[in-house]
Amino acid sequence: MKQKLEEIRSQALAALSEVSDVRELEALKVEYLGKKGKLTQILKGMGKLSPEERPVVGQVANEIRLALEEGIQSVRERLNRELINQKLKSEVIDVTMPGTKKDLGRKHPLTNILDEIKDIFLGMGYEIAEGPEVETDYNNFEALNIPKHHPARDTQDTFYITENVLLRTHTSPVQIRHMKSHKPPIRIICPGRVYRSDAVDATHSPIFHQVEGLVVDKGVTMGDLIGTLQVFAKGIFGENTKIRLRPHHFPFTEPSAEVDVSCWGCNGTGCRICKGEGWVEILGAGMVHPNVLRECGIDPEIYSGFAFGLGIERITMGKYGIDDMRLLFENDMRFLKQF
Amino acid sequence: MKAPLKWIKDHVDINVDIKEYIDAMTLSGSKVEGVVDMAEDIEKVVVGKIVEIEPHPNADKLVVCKVDIGSEVLQIVTGAPNVKEGDIIPLALVGAKLPGGKIKAAKLRGVESYGMMCSIDELNLSKDYLPDAPDDGVYVFKEDLPLGMDIRDALDLDKVIEFEITSNRPDCLSVIGLARETSATLKVPFKKREPVVKEEADGDINAIASIEIEDPDLCYRYSSRIVKDVKVGPSPAWMQRRLAAAGMRPINNIVDITNYVMLEYGQPMHAFDFEKLEGSKIIVRRAKEGEEITTLDSQVRRLDSSMLCICDAVKPVCIAGVMGGENSEVTESTRMLLLESATFNSASIRHTSKKIGLRSEASSRYEKGLDTENTVAALNRCAELIEELGAGKVVKGIIDVYPRPYVKKVLKFEPERVNAFLGTDIPAEEMVRILKALEFEVDEEKMTLSPPSFRRDIEHFQDICEEIARFYDYNNIKPTLLSGKEATQGRKTYKQRMEDIIRNTMTGCGLNEVYTFSIVSPKVFDQIDIPEDSPLRRTIVISNPMGEDFSILRTTTIPEMLKSLSVNNNRKIPEARLFELAHVYIPVDGQQLPDERQTLTLGMYGSGIDFFELKGCVEQLLSNMGIEKAEFRPETDNPTFHPGRTARLFVWKNGERKDCGVLGEIHPEVAKKNECPQRTYVAMLDVETLIEASSLEKQHNQLPKFPAVTRDLAIVVDDNVYVADLMAAIQEKGGEFLEYVNLFDVYKGEQVPEGKKSVAFALSFRSNDRTLKDEDVNVAMDRILKNLEKGFDAQLR
Numbered sequence A: 001m002k003q004k005l006e007e008i009r010s011q012a013l014a015a016l017s018e019v020s021d022v023r024e025l026e027a028l029k030v031e032y033l034g035k036k037g038k039l040t041q042i043l044k045g046m047g048k049l050s051p052e053e054r055p056v057v058g059q060v061a062n063e064i065r066l067a068l069e070e071g072i073q074s075v076r077e078r079l080n081r082e083l084i085n086q087k088l089k090s091e092v093i094d095v096t097m098p099g100t101k102k103d104l105g106r107k108h109p110l111t112n113i114l115d116e117i118k119d120i121f122l123g124m125g126y127e128i129a130e131g132p133e134v135e136t137d138y139n140n141f142e143a144l145n146i147p148k149h150h151p152a153r154d155t156q157d158t159f160y161i162t163e164n165v166l167l168r169t170h171t172s173p174v175q176i177r178h179m180k181s182h183k184p185p186i187r188i189i190c191p192g193r194v195y196r197s198d199a200v201d202a203t204h205s206p207i208f209h210q211v212e213g214l215v216v217d218k219g220v221t222m223g224d225l226i227g228t229l230q231v232f233a234k235g236i237f238g239e240n241t242k243i244r245l246r247p248h249h250f251p252f253t254e255p256s257a258e259v260d261v262s263c264w265g266c267n268g269t270g271c272r273i274c275k276g277e278g279w280v281e282i283l284g285a286g287m288v289h290p291n292v293l294r295e296c297g298i299d300p301e302i303y304s305g306f307a308f309g310l311g312i313e314r315i316t317m318g319k320y321g322i323d324d325m326r327l328l329f330e331n332d333m334r335f336l337k338q339f
Numbered sequence B: 001m002k003a004p005l006k007w008i009k010d011h012v013d014i015n016v017d018i019k020e021y022i023d024a025m026t027l028s029g030s031k032v033e034g035v036v037d038m039a040e041d042i043e044k045v046v047v048g049k050i051v052e053i054e055p056h057p058n059a060d061k062l063v064v065c066k067v068d069i070g071s072e073v074l075q076i077v078t079g080a081p082n083v084k085e086g087d088i089i090p091l092a093l094v095g096a097k098l099p100g101g102k103i104k105a106a107k108l109r110g111v112e113s114y115g116m117m118c119s120i121d122e123l124n125l126s127k128d129y130l131p132d133a134p135d136d137g138v139y140v141f142k143e144d145l146p147l148g149m150d151i152r153d154a155l156d157l158d159k160v161i162e163f164e165i166t167s168n169r170p171d172c173l174s175v176i177g178l179a180r181e182t183s184a185t186l187k188v189p190f191k192k193r194e195p196v197v198k199e200e201a202d203g204d205i206n207a208i209a210s211i212e213i214e215d216p217d218l219c220y221r222y223s224s225r226i227v228k229d230v231k232v233g234p235s236p237a238w239m240q241r242r243l244a245a246a247g248m249r250p251i252n253n254i255v256d257i258t259n260y261v262m263l264e265y266g267q268p269m270h271a272f273d274f275e276k277l278e279g280s281k282i283i284v285r286r287a288k289e290g291e292e293i294t295t296l297d298s299q300v301r302r303l304d305s306s307m308l309c310i311c312d313a314v315k316p317v318c319i320a321g322v323m324g325g326e327n328s329e330v331t332e333s334t335r336m337l338l339l340e341s342a343t344f345n346s347a348s349i350r351h352t353s354k355k356i357g358l359r360s361e362a363s364s365r366y367e368k369g370l371d372t373e374n375t376v377a378a379l380n381r382c383a384e385l386i387e388e389l390g391a392g393k394v395v396k397g398i399i400d401v402y403p404r405p406y407v408k409k410v411l412k413f414e415p416e417r418v419n420a421f422l423g424t425d426i427p428a429e430e431m432v433r434i435l436k437a438l439e440f441e442v443d444e445e446k447m448t449l450s451p452p453s454f455r456r457d458i459e460h461f462q463d464i465c466e467e468i469a470r471f472y473d474y475n476n477i478k479p480t481l482l483s484g485k486e487a488t489q490g491r492k493t494y495k496q497r498m499e500d501i502i503r504n505t506m507t508g509c510g511l512n513e514v515y516t517f518s519i520v521s522p523k524v525f526d527q528i529d530i531p532e533d534s535p536l537r538r539t540i541v542i543s544n545p546m547g548e549d550f551s552i553l554r555t556t557t558i559p560e561m562l563k564s565l566s567v568n569n570n571r572k573i574p575e576a577r578l579f580e581l582a583h584v585y586i587p588v589d590g591q592q593l594p595d596e597r598q599t600l601t602l603g604m605y606g607s608g609i610d611f612f613e614l615k616g617c618v619e620q621l622l623s624n625m626g627i628e629k630a631e632f633r634p635e636t637d638n639p640t641f642h643p644g645r646t647a648r649l650f651v652w653k654n655g656e657r658k659d660c661g662v663l664g665e666i667h668p669e670v671a672k673k674n675e676c677p678q679r680t681y682v683a684m685l686d687v688e689t690l691i692e693a694s695s696l697e698k699q700h701n702q703l704p705k706f707p708a709v710t711r712d713l714a715i716v717v718d719d720n721v722y723v724a725d726l727m728a729a730i731q732e733k734g735g736e737f738l739e740y741v742n743l744f745d746v747y748k749g750e751q752v753p754e755g756k757k758s759v760a761f762a763l764s765f766r767s768n769d770r771t772l773k774d775e776d777v778n779v780a781m782d783r784i785l786k787n788l789e790k791g792f793d794a795q796l797r
């Protein structure tokens, strides 16, 4: 009997090693371990054995059963692995093919730049102040130290609605409104649409956008203005950007400056963007004129402040290398999709 | 202001090279726009004298010249038609550089030529600069010059610097003004010089002429001299060249001298033919209504009482500060001059020059406000030049009418306050140095200062700070960041956050942001078939537009959206999805300013795009803005839109229904007119109403613990029943367990009777505290169905 068992063991293990698929494996399992299987049959015949032989044979039979089960299990795992590998192999795709995109829209380049500017100033404790585009002559000019017949009005090319109502030529009237309705400390930026009677061409548009900034507090210095503009310029044009101030004249600031940034195209060595100058003029700035503060009910003996303003189109065109302003208002999808 | 460098150097020594000079001037506030170096590409061109001319052996049109350049005599072959023996000419030597290229030795038809005689074109000079140059041929010097002299010296070729002068600095519209700035910038002395007038003519001005200012509010000072024995003729070459380099055309000696003085002193001058002044008199007065004058440009100008005139005893002879009259013009026969050096009210000159549409070099200076203390110095300079140039003899004396002489301004000198304002620690002595260099008087005992009379722009403490800062150099001020100031909070307002949400939602829906013009043509209303009586046609109108097409502020954004879509359509771009967030401008009765309403416009076309894609974007927006209750109602009578594919959007705010705008398919006729595809979809929504109904409040709902029961419900109803109404009826009777209802199919056709449609919904029921039983759901479904049968004659399918 024992010998018979050993035969079964070697037979089964030999057969197991030749199994090549799950079906054969299942058949083998039935052949040996099934209800009518060879091993089962033998175990059923154990009753005929003597009480001394029974445990010995039983132990051997169990050993064989365990070995067989173990063997079957490992072959099954191997076969499963092979099966999965085969399936995976059949599922190979070309991962270099393009992905399936959800076609998202883009914000306009002017919005992108404006958002960057807003971020910089929000981070420095500024609020965003807004005001109407159709404004009074008073808010747009007179309160800004530009009385009627002031020569500075010549350069403004203003669209008038009535004698006293006009399309704002800058966002400075928002500063006036804000100063009249808020007490210092004031820190605001004023983005918005502005109008000047300029014919449309590659660098001009009668409608364009500006951001201005205003800070009023006790003891605000010109150094504070310069430091703030430095933070702004680095934020927009990169850490290595330098600024340069040139004295200038605006009726609403004193001292006044035009501000250049080191050219982003050439880092100051001279290129097409900066026309070889190494510097690009991007904004006007200055200390708020005492007449303006006084007009807004702020005592210039106690408070001082600075203001600055820049054209968003100009910065956007510079940063993105757009050479024709008309592209910004034409709205060709192929243009819009680039930003 | 174009200033020849040598002219500035007459008044100040410039001890640095040109690049350093223009950089320094730019940083001290006199911005250099550009430099034209007239000699830039000219090298090795010298003065030569033609000593011999012989015919060319092989060519009729060429001659062979011997040209003496002092050190040697060169053989030059030329084809120039105008040369003769003895002519002194510019000669480019072998190896010379000219704007057109380099000169080499050459053989011309077999004869060696060692250089080239130059025309003004070859030297890149204008006829304004050398008025005596022939139109064709070599330039021939009138004067006798040393042979071999560098042509750059012989022709005074200079560097001309163009300065941008700001409106507050009319004093810098002059060579002397720029020399003063140069002096302060480079820390070199300004060479102040008093003109010397010999007054060699007989008589005294007071016996010859009289001057009266009738309107001293418009004329602050009138200084005058008389010149006799006038000889009108061309001015000398040096003067013509300087004027031409500065951008003024030489005319004759008298006009040239007055222009020269204007450029040098910044004080416009005028010369009258004295014998044409009736009554030997000058009266400065407002014009009489309807008076006329023919100005020097032969135009008849009608004057009015707002304009100041220079008149003789009977008539206007000059529009003050703007342009002279023909009736007193200096001509070749003029024998006696009255010279005017005056200052006028700047606003008045500006007004007059605008009104008659005439802007001159003089008026553009006057309208900025000139120094009343400058008139006599300029007048004397003018007289001095007349004497020097032999253009006439100056009569003794000046008539100087100066009703209210200049009073020096006295301001506080506060060095500590200046430093506190600038954020600097400039020593007081340095401030004094800067101010004195700028010709301020500083009293260090009384701590006061007085600006010079030509600095009328200095009024406030801040103006003094600017003067000090610009010579300290703005860029030397240490940058700081409001340290120690009270903190402020930077954050967006609710409206600004909502606008961010709108933009993010739109881009998330695949729409691209556009910017369009807010000024439009009144024709846009016809372009989208807006009825004649529509309130949209009441607009804000620009009184001075650039043209009719650009003359009103828009009350609707749809035309500009269609224009953007058509740009893409015309360029064969297969699909476009756009949005714009911008204002419309609605006039409000009794209000000075219009209501500027923030408006969201969506526009799209392309394959697969339909009404529901547009609506989906709007619904997504409502959801992202936290607008819970909204309603879309069919709009069938909007002429811009397709009558069967358009909806009006309503939102609820505090139980009130508010109109929020329109969305739909553009009417095919309107689409065609606007060159848009037949299926074009546009929405125009009022953002302010949307924001009013919006909310950023969020409340967490427990995730469900019990399973949902879902049921489908398919019914057949009349074709004209609105799905939204069916859904509302389902919601109404859904009971407490109805979680949601979704439309999943609408079907017309086979198996559905004509005029009917099959509508299928998926309903989900769920309880928060137990697993629902079939009975619970059946009861609700029965209720719902009954409601649908009752309300819509619906039949279960």
Ligand SMILES: [Zn+2]
Pocket: A263, A264, A265, A266, A267, A268, A269, A270, A271, A272, A273, A274, A275, A276, A277, A278, A279
């Ligand atoms: Zn560059």
